[in-house]
């Protein structure tokens with residue numbers, strides 16, 4: 001049987017070669033032999049998991065054969081139907097799904113349309129739940145999340161072909177990946193928004209149109225999720241839905257990963273040098289450069305910031321340091337993050353700010369982002385566009401601008417504005433952050449949480465205990481301590497070891513467990 005992951009077969013083939021080269025068998029190399037043995041055992045375990053998942057996936061799609069059991073039966077849904085055997089490069093039946101463009105309002109003259117791809121819940125118990133996903137940017141396509149993070153099939157960096165994803169979020173709900181706002185991906189029309197209330201109004205209008213077509217979803221338990229700049233989008237959409245009742249979906253909570261939710265000073269500059277020190281093996285700066293960084297850190301108030309202000313509970317509002325007088329932007333002489341990220345590329349030309357532990361070689365991506373493509377950009381192919389009812393147009397992972405005007409998004413960061421209201425109105429609010437992400441640094445999210453007042457108090461009242469997040473994964477067997485976690489007053493915060501920015505891509509087992517928690521499939525995010 002063909003292995004679904006080419007890299008696995010390569011790894012298995014290379015082990016005997018390594019044995020031969022080192023003269024396997026000599027007692028001096030027994031440590032090496034044992035290591036190779038362990039590697040074989042783990043690869044077999046992983047291979048079995050993916051094969052099993054792939055088979056299970058087929059049986060799920062069987063359930064939908066014949067149209068009497070199609071979950072979305074409204075004739076208006078028919079033009080959006082995607083046959084899972086016709087998706088280019090996907091060499092198995094991925095099951096039924098629905099994709100295409102829908103307008104942001106019922107106005108027959110409406111010119112603005114968003115692109116979506118809807119997949120039914122693979123577990124029939126969750127057919128009454130709807131989970132929305134958006135990537136960030138602003139202007140980045142949710143098809144990235146679909147194809148490389150949490151969709152039913154995955155075509156990851158360096159992988160030779162797409163494979164069924166045993167960690168697909170469709171286990172927990174019907175999932176809709178939406179390209180939004182207008183100006184992103186396949187969306188149609190001219191952007192006209194200047195802030196995220198307007199973004200939320202348009203997205204909510206789209207959702208109204210969407211549940212008219214997929215009317216089995218009317219009244220569904222609803223969850224919003226997203227990553228990165230969706231730290232603005234998702235809380236603002238949730239806030240809008242809570243404040244403007246009318247959409248017939250029952251919003252229960254949100255999940256945001258490595259979110260943009262405070263000032264750049266907070267999420268990049270204040271924690272930057274501590275991040276470099278914590279990952280000194282991948283930031284091999286010389287001593288004079290490190291000394292100049294230390295000088296900036298001392299002069300700008302970064303060095304003792306955590307000790308001085310990030311207390312549980314906090315002593316009062318946290319000061320914004322390193323900024324220009326009368327502004328919230330980092331002062332030029334305090335832009336330590338820019339200096340670090342400029343210098344590191346001289347030492348490591350393939351430095352990956354989205355996951356700092358990556359090294360040479362630089363893996364290709366079929367989406368051409370954040371790495372180059374080898375052959376084609378998947379969603380830019382007309383055969384792919386035809387299969388999913390997308391318009392024939394040039395598709396790039398990140399486009400834009402999506403806000404009109406010189407100054408971009410005019411909204412305040414979510415944790416400095418509407419997030420408290422969202423937490424108070426939601427059953428569950430989950431914020432996760434990968435500890436190997438540098439584009440947005442986890443310690444900055446901690447600062448933002450400690451400066452936020454919700455449900456009657458400011459910040460967490462007791463500290464985030466180290467090693468408090470555990471994974472127990474039945475699919476590939478990942479298990480044990482996997483990060484740090486804290487829950488208070490309906491806010492859950494989880495930090496994942498080893499993960500870069502795109503947490504469902506890098507630690508799918510950990511992200512999956514937190515989505516199980518969000519949607520009520522488990523009582524705690526931690527095992």
Ligand SMILES: *[C@@H]1O[C@H](CO)[C@@H](O)[C@H](O)[C@H]1NC(C)=O
Nearest residue numbers: 065066067070077078079081
């Ligand atoms: C199911 O319905 C879709 C349209 O909704 C149609 O295109 C497809 O051919 C049908 N499949 C079967 C197996 O009848």
Ligand SMILES: *[C@@H]1O[C@H](CO)[C@@H](O)[C@H](O)[C@H]1NC(C)=O
Nearest residue numbers: 110111112189192193194198
């Ligand atoms: C943007 O355009 C839509 C129509 O596509 C309109 O309904 C809406 O009021 C406009 N929004 C702004 C902020 O101008």
Ligand SMILES: *[C@@H]1O[C@H](CO)[C@@H](O)[C@H](O)[C@H]1NC(C)=O
Nearest residue numbers: 285286287288289290343346
């Ligand atoms: C030390 O690092 C800085 C920043 O990368 C560089 O400009 C400088 O030339 C380096 N010094 C030496 C002696 O390599």
Ligand SMILES: *[C@@H]1O[C@H](CO)[C@@H](O)[C@H](O)[C@H]1NC(C)=O
Nearest residue numbers: 288289290291292293294295
């Ligand atoms: C750092 O600051 C110290 C004390 O002001 C100074 O002597 C030193 O030259 C500075 N080092 C760098 C690399 O800027």
Ligand SMILES: *[C@@H]1O[C@H](CO)[C@@H](O)[C@H](O)[C@H]1NC(C)=O
Nearest residue numbers: 262266317318319320416451
């Ligand atoms: C903390 O919140 C206050 C009030 O919103 C704000 O003025 C201040 O800049 C914030 N500090 C940080 C570090 O974000």
Ligand SMILES: *[C@@H]1O[C@H](CO)[C@@H](O)[C@H](O)[C@H]1NC(C)=O
Nearest residue numbers: 376377380381382393394395
């Ligand atoms: C995207 O597709 C168009 C034709 O549909 C082609 O001209 C263009 O080169 C493609 N872009 C990339 C980056 O592959």
Ligand SMILES: *[C@@H]1O[C@H](CO)[C@@H](O)[C@H](O)[C@H]1NC(C)=O
Nearest residue numbers: 424425426427428455489490
């Ligand atoms: C947490 O959410 C539940 C369900 O929405 C609510 O009943 C409870 O009061 C909330 N707890 C706090 C401390 O806000």
